[in-house]
Amino acid sequence: xxxxxxxxxxxxxxxxxxxxxxxxxxxxxxxxxxxxxxxxxxxxxxxxxxxxxxxxxxxxxxxxxxxxxxxxxxxxxxxxxxxxxxxxxxxxxxxxxxxxxxxxxxxxxxxxxxxx
Numbered sequence: 119x120x121x122x123x124x125x126x127x128x129x130x131x132x133x134x135x136x137x138x139x140x141x142x143x144x145x146x147x148x149x150x151x152x153x154x155x156x157x158x159x160x161x162x163x164x165x166x167x168x169x170x171x172x173x174x175x176x177x178x179x180x181x182x183x184x185x186x187x188x189x190x191x192x193x194x195x196x197x198x199x200x201x202x203x204x205x206x207x208x209x210x211x212x213x214x215x216x217x218x219x220x221x222x223x224x225x226x227x228x229x230x231x232x233x234x
Contacts, residue, residue, distance in 0.1 A: 120144040122213050122225035129231045135201045140213030140225055142194040149215040152189050152196035156209035156230075166211065167198060181207075203232045 126138035142149065153168030153176075167177045167187040175187055186199040196213060213225035 120215065120217070120223045122215065122223055124211070124213050124225045124228040127211060127228035127230045129233065130203055132203060132205055132232055132234050134203055134232070135199070136203060136230060137197065137199045138211055138213075138228055138230070139195055139197045140215075142196075142215050142223070145194065145217065147218065148191045148194060150218055151216040153214050154187065154196070154198050155212045155214060156207075157212070157227075158206075158209040161209075163212065169196065200230070203230075205232045205234045208232050 121143050122140050124138060124140045128136060130136050148171050151168050151170050154166040155163050156166050157163040165178050166181055167185055169175045169187045169189050171191060184202045189196045208231050210227040211230050212227045214222050216222045
């Protein structure tokens with residue numbers, strides 16, 4: 119059974135930076151895709167960024183140029199560096215991984231709050 123443990127997040131002022139990470143355990147294989155979604159109060163969960171095993175990245179337009187996703191395949195860990203944060207980035211950030219076979223796995227979420 120795959121488990122995802124998210125760390126990081128917290129409270130930061132607008133313009134500041136935060137980093138979150140997500141370590142996947144319970145699988146000896148790397149995941150095809152790893153990524154981050156977020157959900158703000160009263161809104162639907164939305165894509166933030168994803169990264170493939172080969173390092174190909176995809177970002178939401180709203181975070182391009184400010185956020186950077188990376189991964190360590192040996193550690194089955196995905197990272198999200200968030201710079202120039204805005205109040206509208208406030209949300210619960212969820213880690214997700216896609217194995218070669220089977221359904222996606224989701225983390226429990228970590229709160230990111232950006233004060234104005």
